[in-house]
Amino acid sequence: MQKNNRKSAQRNRQIEGGGFKMSCPVSVLRCKYNIVFDLDEVLCIDTVGSGQAPFFKDRGLILDAICPHYIFPGAKELIAFLYRMDEIRVSFFSAGRDIRNEPLVHALLKSSLSKQEYEKIKEGVQIYSRQHTTEDTPAEKEDFSKCFGVYKQKKRKNLQSIPKNGESLEDTVLIDDDHTNILVGQIKNHLFVERTEARHFESLRTDPKDNVHIVNRIYYVAGLLFAAINKSKVENIFLSEALFRIQYKLKENQEKFHFREEILSEDLYYRLGLETLRAIKPDLQFTTRESYLASVGRPQTAEEVAYFEDLIRQKKEIDEVYLPR
Template sequence: MAKIHIVLDIDNVLADRCTLINREFHFLRNGAVLSVNNHLYYIFPGIIPLLKRLYSYDNVEVSFFSSGTKVRDKELIKKLLILALGEGGYQLIKPTLIVRSKDDQTLISSRVKVKDLLKIVNVDDLPRTIFVDDEFCFEPQQAHNFLKSQKVSANAYSEDMGDDSSDYRWQRVNNAYYLAGRLIQLINFLSADPSNTVSNCLFPIQFNNDSSGGYLFNMHVYHDRAIYEYGLAMLQAIDPSLTLVSADFYRESIETIDFSTNLSPYLPRYYSSLEQGMSVDVSIEEFAEISLKNRRAYLSSIR
């Protein structure tokens, strides 16, 4: 079966650097918190199951193209993939894993750099390659490969965000499910017939003609709740506990925890990393004794 290539950006698509206080419990319970090069990164809810799903396809190859530093990118992707696939799964894909960074971008004018997919795939692979990014940083001739992600930040997760798909904050916090819906539909389409290409289906749903003869991105693609629900349903096969993020769901995840109790019911995904060979140097019970003041310092110490 012909290969399908998916190239993922990192920042504001998979993760956001942690700068906000009192967000960690939401991400510890529903995503992950990783420490890379002395910085914390929130992994958005749904991203780990999405990666598991993408790597479950025999005909899909996943690569990464970031605007970060190569050292940071490789370490972050390593830790993220170990969470998603386990140490054994990561070692299996490590020899062929491609991670490109800002030094690999192509300068096309004095001020503009782009991510050229030919740094990852061969030209013959382009018709079956999907590039996911929150910025319009594609090489101009590769516009038909582009799947526009929303720009997600930890700040979008709040108690006063809207609860329907017309609210931009709701769209952003559920971006992993939007991407899952679009990507799985595309994988199914491309897998159905080797003659199918991304240009047949991806560009037309995202761009409209403008009056000057060019194209405008159609922001209304993010309003279709059905695509989020489809993506969620596909990822629930990986993790049945997944749900769309809402203000109530977020509020419940950051409510005060009684630290005299065992934290394991509250942090299942985070502490599941213990089963995958990651080093955490205190037990759940010891973590429960750490004061609120010192909790973030502890998270920063995790390697």
């Protein structure tokens, strides 16, 4: 049944936060958005230098999941916000191994949600890992080559099995930092965000340029997602179509749609994301050069030095014997 033909006579309940209003249909079981998160370089990283670790420690953003992981500021607030919306179902899809993905996701959820919230959802968390990625069919290989010009051999994240109980693939979105991770036929379902690495945080120390976007991409994700959900409701279209209309455009004198690179630096989405997530944490702020340097430049105790060095050692040991990518 096409979403454009759905009756709009449903009563609506309003969720407000940070100046952003979302209209939630009462019949959520038949109209649920699936939001799927990649993990590495989208929500977190597993490698930082010992000089960077104080920034994450000061904010309670270091999680132990097989090896230390460093959660991006704003990620826990985004997870908490989405889990408090009845019409949204959150899941996770990383090409990493399940032996790492599952403890990482549960550690992230425990630190993002209240104990009561976590206990309520922990048994139903959907976590997709490397074994759930799929090989391209011959037709998909041809589609990929037409779309990207050169075929890239890899297993991809097929979202087809994620919708449950009458939910729609068209209302499913994968948040991922690589266009080639998703099937070409599901490009409309992809919310693209550039990857964030440890070096981007360190650039706040070494590069005098304004780097506010590269270390605050989680707010871009939040803002773009909320804007797409709102557009879906206002225009009565599927979420994937709303997202596609925001992210893609027709180039002049061409028939194909192209990703709008300029959207990645549009302040609108960063600010919308931040303002909305302040419903979870009112004093939430962008990471800035000043806030980063205040943490990494402060004197460290002997205990802290030993702790940070141990984090680096743990990661090295795990890489060598346990979790080669």
